[in-house]
Amino acid sequence: MIEEGRPIFVQIAESIEGSIVDGTLAEEERAPSINELAAFHRINPATAAKGINQLVDDGVLYKRRGVGMFVAEGARATLLARRTTDFAAAYVDPMLTEARRLGLGPDDVAALIAQRSAGTTRKEPS
DSSP, X not given: OOOTTSOHHHHHHHHHHHHHHTTSSOTTSBOOOHHHHHHHHTOOHHHHHHHHHHHHHTTSEEEETTTEEEEOTXXXXXXXXXXXXXXXXXXXXXXXXXXHHTTXXXXXXXXXXXXXXXXXXXXXXX
């Protein structure tokens, strides 16, 4: 699960975020501990702590003293909003830039998306 070339603590944080977004980890539910993450991924606990602390700093997790880390109320909505913004910047903005170059308007782009979503677009012969 750990990918080469990307900081492990970032991957740990993204993994927990993914569990919150897909509903595997619900709000107010206990999150995996630093020691559990370190043992599972066979990494230094300090690395796992760095990923967890990033989520605490972002307001996604909070600590209950002596009990563990928990998913904050509203964490899923926060993550969905952030990911939607990131999705728009990574995919929609470049698509709209190219659409303008091609002379396509918003309605043309929406029609293309609807066609692709419905699977009605014919593939070009190769």
